[in-house]
Amino acid sequence: MSIPMVDLRPMLAETEPAWRGHLARLFEQMQFVLGEHGEALERELAAAWGSRFAVAVASGTAAIELGLRAARLSPGAEVIVPALTSPFTAQAVLAAGYRPRFADVDRAHLLLDPASAEARGGRRTEAVVPVHLYGQPCDLPALGELARRRGWIMVQDACQAHAARCGGQPLTRFSPAVAYSFYPTKNLPCLGDGGVLLTDSARLAQALGRLRDGGRRRDQVARIPALNARLDEMQACYLRAFLPKLDEWNARRASLARLYDEALAGSREVTPVERREGSVCHLYVVRARRRAKLRAHLARHGILTGIHYPVPLHLQPAFRNGWQRGDFPVAERACREIVSLPLWPHMPESAVEEVAGRIAGL
Ligand SMILES: Cc1ncc(COP(=O)(O)O)c(C=O)c1O
Secondary structure: OOEOOOOOHHHHHHOHHHHHHHHHHHHHHOOOEOOHHHHHHHHHHHHHHOOOEEEEEOOHHHHHHHHHHHHOOOOOOEEEEEOOOOHHHHHHHHHOOOEEEEEOEOOOOOOEOHHHHHHHOOOOEEEEOOEOHHHOOOOHHHHHHHHHHHOOEEEEEOOOOOOOEEOOEEHHHOOOEEEEEOOOOOOOOOOOOOEEEEEOOHHHHHHHHHHOEOOOOOOOOOOOOOOEOEOEHHHHHHHHHHHHHHHHHHHHHHHHHHHHHHHHOOOOOEEEOOOOOOOOOOOEEEEEOOHHHHHHHHHHOOEOOEOOOOOOHHHOHHHOOOOOOOOOHHHHHHHHHEEEEOOOOOOOHHHHHHHHHHHHOO
C-alpha cells in the first residue's frame, strides 16, 4: 500500500459540481481579481468561523504581514514568535518591517509558552504572534492577558487551524486579527496560494482591504504604502466549494487521529504529541526515538512522512541575529524528534493500521 502525506483528489471529486458551477460563472463574467466569488467567500468564511469580517489575501504569509502592518508598530519593533513554527511566520514579521524575537514552546503541545514569551519580551517588543501549530489552539486567555499587561498587539497565526475555536469562542475574540493560509495541504485548501484575515473590527477590515490592493480604494490612487496581496477569483471558486465540507472533513481528521492514538498506544518507537482540546487535527505528529531510521523504514514501505519543522527558527540563517544553540531547548529537542504521519480527511482507516503496524515492525 502506498500512503502519501496528503491527497487532494477525493476532496476535488466530492465537490466537483460546486467548483465547476463557480468556475462556469467566473468564465461568464471574466472578472478574475476582486470579483463576486472573493466577496462571497469573505462573507461565507466570516459566518462559518464566527467573525464579523474576512479579507481574502494572496497567502498566509501575506495575511500575517498585513495584520502586523495594520498594527502600525514602531519601525524595527520586535515581535515575539515561537521558535518552532513554519519559517513563513518569521518571514512575515521581517516583510512587515519588524524583527522576530523568539520564545520557546511548551513540552507537551509544542505551542508558544506564555511564560517564555513573557521572559523573552524586551523593551522594544510590541507584538506577539501565537501559532496554532498542528491545528491546536494556543492558550489564548493566558497570551491575551500577557499582551494586555505588556501593551502588545496580538496577531494570531492560524494558518494550520481552520475553524478552530478556543474554549468554544471564535479566535477573533482574542485579538484584532487572525491569519489563515489556504496552501494546498491545509484543512481548507486552494489549488495554489491563498490566505485570509479574520477580524471583528470594521475599521481594521477596511485598512486590510487597502493594504492588500496597493493602498487604493478601488481606484488608481495609492493612499498608503501597501502591496499587491489579493486572492484571485479562481482560488475563491475552489474555496467556496470546499468550505461547506470543512466541518465534516475536520471531524474525519479527528476520528483518524483518535485511531492513531489507539494504534500507537504503548509504542516503544514513537510518542504522539499531546493534542489540546479543540484541535482541528491539521497534522498528526509523533516524537520518534530513531527518527531517520523510522522515516527510511516507512518510505521503503511506501509510507511518506514529513517534519514540521526540522530546524528551529532561531538557528535558521535568515533569522539568526545572535541567537545560539541552547537558547530554546524545548523547540530544539522537538525539531530533532518530531515526525508528521500521513493524515487527510479521506484517508482510509486501514492506512492508520498499516502505518502503526510498520512502526511496530521497525
Ligand atoms: C504555521 C504557518 N504559518 C505561516 C504559513 C504561511 O502560509 P502560506 O504558505 O500560505 O504563505 C504556513 C503555511 O505554509 C504555516 O503552516
